Amino acid sequence: MSRRPRVRVDLLNVSLDGYAAGSTVTFDEPIGGASELFGTFDGRVIAGVHTADAPITADRTFTSVWGQGVGVEIMGRGKFGPQRGPWPADGWRGWWGDEPPFRTPVVVLTHHAHEPITFDNGTSFHFVDADAAGALDHATELADGGDIRIGGGPSTVRQFLESDLVDFMHLAIVPVVLGGGTSLWAGLGNIHERFDIESVATPNGVVHQFWNRHGRSGE
């Protein structure tokens, strides 16, 4: 079956006031102090429901979509590490130790040059200075026909939404009010008009939303 790859945002947690991360990423706080966004449901099984011994719940079923058919991820620099400016020679290889969960090539958007970093489990980081469309071209070459996941943080997702490059988005609307942080929606007024949107509530109070861009497929 021939299939056109999708550009996807998978499993982005968003607060009721529209924030998808805290304000500033530090070594101690990888998501900028917005840990409440991730406390509501545990047991994310991004590599499949069979990878954990925990019960197969509705939330875990939804989170298992994350890795399906993805050939490459694009992430902002802040998701890879807290450094600013030219890269220091600190041996930093990301937050994830020897087993980054991606298991595909990853394009890291940065204005500062960096050699690629490769892991044994299939993950490799490629540092690219480009806008959204340019990053997408670069990622597509690395994707081997798979889908392209926009991995965040929120300002990176927003950049691709502004450029109308996102085909699919899975949001988990978490019932917390952060009061501040990095907004997903700033500058995106009326963005919903470009998508078909389904909302499904799960028993713990999360609302999962599935955004499919109009005209993406024949349906």
Added chain:
Amino acid sequence: MSRRPRVRVDLLNVSLDGYAAGSTVTFDEPIGGASELFGTFDGRVIAGVHTADAPITADRTFTSVWGQGVGVEIMGRGKFGPQRGPWPADGWRGWWGDEPPFRTPVVVLTHHAHEPITFDNGTSFHFVDADAAGALDHATELADGGDIRIGGGPSTVRQFLESDLVDFMHLAIVPVVLGGGTSLWAGLGNIHERFDIESVATPNGVVHQFWNRHGRSGE
């Protein structure tokens, strides 16, 4: 990560009056005339959301669990074919043509001997005369550490539920009233007491239920 394989029922469609198939399987009606059970949502993506060009909806997300981590399926004879009694020499290789969707070994429960059937895509059918526990032993040997899916029909699923051998069950409660057919629930009064059950409605009116057996995991 070491993990005990699960015995799973994945994506069993059930009517509001508790039927999961029609009464009699024939060559013309593989599910015994209960096609309404399958008309409510299309685009089942049992091999992953990326295998179809269609929008990634909540229903398709749920159906994508079907193949995750499964190493073997056990099915009743009626799911494999409509024949009765000793197998005729009719060359029957199942309903699915050259690409059965299973892509794993499949144990077919039958009192009548039959040589194994093998396909190039990883599917193989093994014909076994055993009760539920015996079939499970046989299937476990074929599963290569993966989960064991009880693939139906409903009377086969009921047999494993009666023997308390099911760890997980995903039901899709479809808003149709069949008025007759093969019941999933006959003889299973109070079966719900052995499970934690989540219900989640999707926009087209289907209620997905996730049954996790008490004490299956450490949670």
